[in-house]
Amino acid sequence: MQKIAMLGSGFIARFYADSIQGYRSQDKIISVYSRKDESAKKFSKEYNVNHFTTDMEEAIAHPGVDVVCVALPNNLHEEAVMLCCKYKKAVMVTKPLGRNAAEAKRMLQATEEAGIFNGYLEDLVYTPKFIKAEQSVRNGSLGRILWAKSRETHPGPHSDWFWDIEQAGGGCILDLGCHCVEIARSYIGKDIKPIEVMCWADTQVKPIDAEDHAIGLVKYQNGAIGQFEVSWTFRGGLDLRDEVMGTEGTIWINNFLRTGFEMFTTGKDTDYVAEKAESNTGWLFPVGDELNELGYNHMFMDMFNSLEQNKQPKETFYDGYVVNAVLDAAYRSAKTKLWEPVPLEVWRGKEDASKYNHLTPYDDEHYFIKEEVTHYGTKKLILKNKASGKIVEKIIE
């Protein structure tokens, strides 16, 4: 059984609490910190938490607490992590780990020096669909991965601090791009180095200093490309979609809208439909079990099991740091309009993943390009002569 201090009592803290106390049913939040006394009190009542406080250090230092779950605005993650190091408490931090790579690196190094467990709460690489898809990719069902795209767009976040660039550290690139980058990176291979980023970003709708819409490309050392599409100005709910393309196959995943669950209502007695749903009348796209479909259950199971087995979880602060470094490069690229390098001062993957060879031999004289059976029953082969470079067609009746 793990005894947990929850830092924060807002949106994500409640999803986390539902998952932690509901799924393994052996872990318990025993202390909650929130900025306002009434929020801390309300959370403690609703989740049956004995101790509540408006002093972050008090919650972390609480003698019964083994694990601290950081569900606070982005600018408070580092302070919370440093206090966990001071009190030698295992720590799990929501996404993004830092507002930038420098913050993330400090948190990574401090926890490693303190010898405490660190987990990065990136739920979207724990969704049931992702787990199954990633297994297929690792088994080789898609061949070599060429392109992995992830899209997260919605009409904008639910609390004031997200919209303040100082507290949040950025706009939708940081807030949503962190999910997309880790999803694409996981499909391509977390041991493959992201080397360069090209990004377009703009503030198209909202009166804010940060970007509210962006698209980016992340080049990996083995030639694969990751792509993220993020927006705080998308209308129609929460659009969470991934696409993976390999030499032998393709995966398309729709996590939220159009999951196969569609409902029509005139609006009678309909309140909450799903996260960020913009309407509760007409045709709707509810989500069956949000805790599970957003990966929270599998994520905490991995976190707590890893902690108990003294091993690293699938997602650690190191992953959070790599993601922050990629996003820092995206911000630079959006300004310079150039491919920007991803400087990784800490890199634990392959140093020299070579680029793929795209020349597939067909016979001694040719490379293979394509085979197709036509509607008139002919099998056509398109080949390239190795010596002359000439492209030829071979017809097999």
Ligand SMILES: NC(=O)c1ccc[n+]([C@@H]2O[C@H](COP(=O)([O-])OP(=O)(O)OC[C@H]3O[C@@H](n4cnc5c(N)ncnc54)[C@H](O)[C@@H]3O)[C@@H](O)[C@H]2O)c1
């Ligand atoms: N899918 C996900 O993993 C996911 C989803 C949403 C949010 N998040 C992350 O969780 C963290 C918290 O986001 P949230 O949506 O729960 O926010 P929220 O505004 O709903 O809750 C923030 C909590 O932090 C507390 N807090 C303490 N000091 C504060 C301060 N100075 N200003 C504002 N709040 C303060 C508040 O009391 C509140 O309980 C962020 O890092 C965010 O990126 C992750």
